Amino acid sequence: MHLLVDVARVESGSVTSWPWEGGAVLHDEFMVEVVALQPWGAGARADGGTDVFIDHAKMGTAGVGERVLVVVLDDARRPVRASVLADDIEIGRGFRARRVSRA
Secondary structure, three states, rough: OOOOOHHHHHOOOOOOOOOOOOOOOOOOEEEEEEEEEEEEEEEEOOOOOOEEEEEEEOOOOOOOOEEEEEEEOOOOOOOOOEEEHHHHHHHHHHHHHHHHHHO
């Protein structure tokens, strides 16, 4: 599994916490902190307090206490579902680019 962390985007501040408390937007990316590991996945928390679930198949190698870049896969569930995998992040970026170009 390969993780994608665009250090320049994180350091520039273009990757931030959730845009509003309790909210997440499908295909957006954010930094979260892994707070718990279970056999089926990981619990994480965004800076704004939003809880995030990362399925073990979408987790990579991050451990408790690590901050990771995630992409939102399902914003309708609570906690929201996210992925740290490079392929998922690239797919999310493609969807966001199409969303912006149509606006």
